[in-house]
Amino acid sequence: MTRTLAELLGGPVIHNRPKHEYYALVERTPTMRWTQQYSEAPMLGIGHFLSVPASDLTGPTGLYWAVRPRIVGDLCPVQSVAALVRIARTESDRRRR
Numbered sequence: 001m002t003r004t005l006a007e008l009l010g011g012p013v014i015h016n017r018p019k020h021e022y023y024a025l026v027e028r029t030p031t032m033r034w035t036q037q038y039s040e041a042p043m044l045g046i047g048h049f050l051s052v053p054a055s056d057l058t059g060p061t062g063l064y065w066a067v068r069p070r071i072v073g074d075l076c077p078v079q080s081v082a083a084l085v086r087i088a089r090t091e092s093d094r095r096r097r
Helices: 002-009 033-037 077-096
Strands: 013-016 021-024 064-067
Touching: 002 013, 002 064, 002 077, 033 077
Parallel strands: none
Antiparallel strands: 013 021, 013 064
């Protein structure tokens, strides 16, 4: 999974194992526009906080880096995260049929 996320997203991803949630770190994007298009994968905006694991925590329990940042300021391209959400949505829709 980690290798796949690294290849698809091209940037750092935090995994919160107890909550089964992943957080791709992206550049600032208008939250309203994102949320309207991708409600199943909300973007954290103003007033939200995200705990960030120590740089050497890479799993497998608790909060850890599924994909570590390569350099300071490393981020996932928003377009890559959007593409992954669309793929997941399409697959989910297909399975419901």
